Amino acid sequence: MITRLTLVNFKAFRRLELPMGPLTLLTGLNSSGKSSVLQALGLFRQSFETAPPRPAIYQRMLLNGELVELGSARDVLHDDFGPTDDLLPGHDPVVGIVVEAGAPVRSVGLGLFDPDEPDEDVIETRLSPGPPQFVFKPFQYLHADRITPAVTYPRSRHAINSGFLGVRGEHTVNFLRHYGEREVLDGPLRHPEASSPQLRDQTVAWMQELCPGVNLQASAIEGTDFVRLSYGFGGTAGINSTRRRRPTNVGFGLTYALPIVVACLTATPESLILLENPEAHLHPKGQSRMAALISAAAASGAQLVVETHSDHVLNGVRIAVKQGALAADDAVIHFFRGNGSGAEVISPRVDRDGMLAQWPEGFFDEWENSLDQLLD
Template sequence: MIDQLTLTNFKAFQHAEIPLGPLTLLTGLNSSGKSTVIQALALLYQSYQAGFLKAPFVTDGSERRPLGGGGFLLNGELVGLGTGQDVLHEDFVGVELIVVAVAEGALHYTYGAEYEREQNLLPVTRIQVPATEEGPDRPAGQEGLYPEYFRARFQYLHADRITPAERYPRDHQAAIGRGFLGVRGEHAVNFLLYHARDEVPEGPLRHPGADSALLLDQTAAWMGELCPGVNIEAAPIEGTDTVRLSYGFGDALTATRRRRPTNVGFGLTYALPIVVACLTAQPGGLVLLENPEAHLHPQGQTKMAELGARAAAQGAQLIVETHSDHVLNGMRLAVKQGLLTPQQAVVHFFRSTNGSGVEVITPHIDVDGSLDQWPKGFFDELENTLVQLLD
């Protein structure tokens, strides 16, 4: 699990050390630096998956030879950040310009890249990894160069997710070969079709009201928290590389006919990839979520937070960007109900300071779900509005 992310000269941050927990909420006003945290972790993973996150040098006896070809891949499957000028902090300091570091307990991994204004592959200048018997300058491709989250199941779901449609892609390599749902959740339906009969492991994630422990039934039960009585079905469309999703309502005796996603509330389809990502998150795996509350009613937003807390309690790590006080309160309830300890639930509030800086405030959740501070701008709009209405 990633305990801390350190960013230097990267986008909104000149330098920041950001603690992370099993479940971390990133909150704050728009363009305050929340997305930068998620993008930094996705950038490292994207560069690794593409084969570019390589050590800049390898020691061969007494000779230190350049490997070449290593770099931060700014534009790829997960994130599209532009060129060097788009990711360099405007008041950069130091020589090694852009540094992203992660700490997993006592293990620290640091990746530094050189700034090149017009390039979208920024050359790696330094990789520092935990010492091993082979030494820190080993050739790229060996596991000690990379943090654990690179090797466990990784999901990143953007705020812009799949919408109700007649069909969804049937990409075997992505959904089945890699277990990747796609940044828009576009492979979630095919993943669900293929893994429908997999069991959700016993533990906090299992919904007690589901018909069985099978993934399809568990998904339907959690979707039922968003829309009571809903059930889902995924089926291949023969002769095409697509799959069909449909919804039904009611039990076997009262069930209505199947309905297309286009004839059902927008929020159900938008939430489906998040439910699947949480239910299939593995211990040690990382799930990055943007705005899980989108298109959901308040009760559904709170239930989404509960599902995320249960995935974290089962051993996965979730980092969630949100604008929803219902998601925050769902997380607080998870602590009060003992699903997570206060140390496992981390909340950060990002606030722009005068000039180009970012202040990161970290309210602490107590065992009773209360917060030890409520900084100005932190989910206080309801109170501000009520004051004006009652004035």
């Protein structure tokens, strides 16, 4: 598990040292640097997942790929870059990403910025002692821009073999069709009201937390490279369901949430899951229940890094801690706040009763601000 991520001269940060836990929530205003944390981990993964683990290897950071598209080298280098003598002596600009997985396990990726090639989309990189282990472990990265309701979705053998749902969750329906009978790991992720431990039934049970009575089917369209998703209401999954409805006739929320539900339910104790805005298109109760699912995945041993703008997600995690579903030390919260020249990070601690040790200004306080104006 990643215990600390350090970013040096990377995008909004001259230097950021970020403790991490089984569940790390990244909150804060727009353009305050939250996404940079997810992008740094995605950059490591897309650049080095096929690199051989050996001491001091040279590779290249692939700035544009399947997981992240960061532009050119000048887009990645912090505007006011500083010295990095503790990582690499010298005066040349260096972009550093340091991943720690508990002492003494430490992987350092140093991007050597070339002033003569600032518009290149690769950066020559020195790795020491080699890529972090998470680049070889089960992994999901779901962007905020996920699949929308559609008549069909792609049918990909590569996605089935790799287990990767796609950054938009575009392979979720096909994955669910193919692995629907696979059992969800015994433990916190298993929904007690599901009709079986199989992924298909567990997915239905958790989706019903977001929309009571809903069920779903994923089926292949013979003779094509596509699969079909359909919803029913008031019945159970399978032939006993009510009349099927296309996703285009149901709305955004369920389809937008489906990849996150499947990503969490298929997590293993070695998984790293990166989620952007899991609350998108969900009503407040659905956002709170999504937080319960995310907390259950973390309690099952997976590591999740979640960017969120929702106080309902935050409170859902706090409730999970208070109810004992997630250890207080396993929930790490970071509040990103711009300071004019970059960003600062404040990290409120969660107590065992779900309360926060501090509540910094600007941290999910808009309700109180609005209430003050209404009562004034």
